[in-house]
Amino acid sequence: MTGTPMTIPARRPVLTGWAAALRVVEGLWTWYRRSWRATVVSSFVQPLLMLVAFGVGFGSLIDTSARAALATGGVPYLTYLAPALLAVSAVQTAAFESSYPILSSFKWRRTYEGIAATPITPGQLAGGQLTWIALRLTMSGGAYLLVITLFGAVHGPGVLASWVFAVLCGMAFSAVFVAFSAAQEHEGGAFTAIFRFVVLPMTLFSGTFFPISQLPSAVQPLAWVSPLWHGTELARGAALGDLQLIPAAGHIAYLLGLLVVGVWLSRWQFRVRLTR
Amino acid sequence: MSSLTELSPEIAAPRAGLLFRVLPPGLYAGRARTLVVRSALASRSVWLSLLSGFFEPLFYLVAMGHGLGSLVGTVSGPAGHQQSYAAFIAPGLLAASAMNGAVYDATFNFFIKLKYAKLYDAMLATPLGPVDIALGEIGWSLLRGGLYSAGFLAVMLATGLIASLWAALALPAALLVAFAFASIGIAATSFMRSWQDFDLVQLVILPMFLFSATFFPLSVYPPALQWLVQAFPLYHSVALIRGLTTGVVGWSTFGHVAYFLIMAALGLVVASRRLTALLLR
Numbered sequence: 001m002t003g004t005p006m007t008i009p010a011r012r013p014v015l016t017g018w019a020a021a022l023r024v025v026e027g028l029w030t031w032y033r034r035s036w037r038a039t040v041v042s043s044f045v046q047p048l049l050m051l052v053a054f055g056v057g058f059g060s061l062i063d064t065s066a067r068a069a070l071a072t073g074g075v076p077y078l079t080y081l082a083p084a085l086l087a088v089s090a091v092q093t094a095a096f097e098s099s100y101p102i103l104s105s106f107k108w109r110r111t112y113e114g115i116a117a118t119p120i121t122p123g124q125l126a127g128g129q130l131t132w133i134a135l136r137l138t139m140s141g142g143a144y145l146l147v148i149t150l151f152g153a154v155h156g157p158g159v160l161a162s163w164v165f166a167v168l169c170g171m172a173f174s175a176v177f178v179a180f181s182a183a184q185e186h187e188g189g190a191f192t193a194i195f196r197f198v199v200l201p202m203t204l205f206s207g208t209f210f211p212i213s214q215l216p217s218a219v220q221p222l223a224w225v226s227p228l229w230h231g232t233e234l235a236r237g238a239a240l241g242d243l244q245l246i247p248a249a250g251h252i253a254y255l256l257g258l259l260v261v262g263v264w265l266s267r268w269q270f271r272v273r274l275t276r
Numbered sequence: 277m278s279s280l281t282e283l284s285p286e287i288a289a290p291r292a293g294l295l296f297r298v299l300p301p302g303l304y305a306g307r308a309r310t311l312v313v314r315s316a317l318a319s320r321s322v323w324l325s326l327l328s329g330f331f332e333p334l335f336y337l338v339a340m341g342h343g344l345g346s347l348v349g350t351v352s353g354p355a356g357h358q359q360s361y362a363a364f365i366a367p368g369l370l371a372a373s374a375m376n377g378a379v380y381d382a383t384f385n386f387f388i389k390l391k392y393a394k395l396y397d398a399m400l401a402t403p404l405g406p407v408d409i410a411l412g413e414i415g416w417s418l419l420r421g422g423l424y425s426a427g428f429l430a431v432m433l434a435t436g437l438i439a440s441l442w443a444a445l446a447l448p449a450a451l452l453v454a455f456a457f458a459s460i461g462i463a464a465t466s467f468m469r470s471w472q473d474f475d476l477v478q479l480v481i482l483p484m485f486l487f488s489a490t491f492f493p494l495s496v497y498p499p500a501l502q503w504l505v506q507a508f509p510l511y512h513s514v515a516l517i518r519g520l521t522t523g524v525v526g527w528s529t530f531g532h533v534a535y536f537l538i539m540a541a542l543g544l545v546v547a548s549r550r551l552t553a554l555l556l557r
Binding site for chain 2 (some may be wrong): 192
């Protein structure tokens with residue numbers, strides 16, 4: 001007994017920011033290396049089939065029509081569609097990666113509980129998970145890019161910027177969705193409802209297959225809210241080389257804003273759920 | 277004996293039907309409807325996702341019919357009829373949604389109950405047998421699919437996309453299609469080992485959805501591919517329903533129906549054999 005009370009040092013993160021997040025990424029990558037085959041169809045074959053069906057099949061119906069040329073700005077439908085599908089597939093992959101895997105890591109596999117028992121903080125864990133999703137989107141986007149280049153659906157090197165915009169768009173949606181999934185206690189059909197009432201309408205009405213000016217004017221404001229519309233405009237504009245500075249800045253600002261809010265919400269939800 | 281028949285219909289032995297006499301005892305208790313009741317009760321907590329099944333084809337119809345349709349103009353439908361793009365894809369979407377609903381019920385949902393929830397193991401501890409389970413699950417899936425199809429047909433009627441009285445038969449046609457896909461789906465699921473296998477389901481369903489003359493006519497393909505497309509079931513279901521809603525009905529209609537009758541029978545035989553092997557080991 002020395003008489004001096006034992007002091008407990010203030011809880012400081014043992015690992016700082018990115019070092020911790022990258023360990024989470026490393027863990028997810030180790031798992032993915034063994035199970036990537038199960039994601040090939042949803043994140044790679046699916047956009048490819050959409051491209052063939054609509055770009056080539058449907059495109060052959062309309063490539064001779066004058067009003068189609070007016071809507072697509074005169075480029076072949078395949079070239080018009082390809083960069084937009086890059087953004088669509090990023091959002092769809094993001095939607096999948098942000099739903100069941102998150103709930104499952106909290107509830108069924110409980111890997112997050114395991115990680116929370118290490119020096120990694122819940123906020124760093126959320127950051128690592130989101131970084132991993134961004135990596136996944138970058139990888140599947142790259143594979144898709146390779147294929148559309150082989151298809152001859154690429155206009156020029158601008159498509160590399162489309163790739164970046166597609167990942168940004170996917171992440172803006174993903175971050176918000178991860179926060180939502182982290183708050184779910186039961187599966188309860190919430191994901192099915194989101195896929196059908198948010199993801200599907202977003203895919204169909206965000207100017208992917210046709211410009212939103214073809215929609216009734218009452219519905220158009222809905223597209224402005226959709227991150228995919230902003231992503232599509234950016235990706236298509238960059239690929240076709242007709243991106244204007246001011247609108248582009250607006251789209252980027254919207255997506256970045258959504259991303260920041262989503263990251264903040266996710267970190268907060270992870271902290272709430274893992275420290276209660 | 278008389279005391280048995282006086283029991284409430286829920287507990288009393290059911291009237292001995294044909295199936296009851298043909299099948300070995302233990303496989304069928306004649307109570308498949310209890311499974312339908314169970315599904316209806318269980319789905320009350322997921323009503324939103326249940327409801328969403330009705331909107332999925334509707335979203336496609338509005339986006340593709342209205343948005344893409346404005347780029348296309350008219351398309352040549354069955355027997356060379358020129359029709360609006362919305363009228364062209366609507367029956368295709370109806371057929372595809374009959375397929376999708378049935379397949380998702382028969383694969384994903386069925387697999388969860390079979391492997392994870394162990395629902396059927398619990399049911400088999402009661403007088404229910406594997407045939408009750410197969411019939412009950414398919415029955416629920418048809419009931420659900422039938423409601424979606426009826427809703428979609430009502431929307432088609434209201435928006436003037438139906439050109440013929442034959443369209444009244446589109447609902448039973450959609451149910452037949454759903455039945456055939458459900459029985460094949462259950463048969464296929466009984467062979468699946470894990471989640472990874474479900475990517476194969478996607479790999480079959482998605483190309484069928486996109487390429488079975490759903491969104492563009494068969495004439496777009498080169499002849500060799502036309503033959504290939506015609507081998508797949510969704511093509512027949514699209515052609516069947518599109519023929520009915522445009523009023524082009526002939527011998528080919530019977531051909532499509534026969535395709536699905538054979539497919540359903542095949543699926544049922546395989547499914548009940550496999551389920552017996554899986555559940556009554």
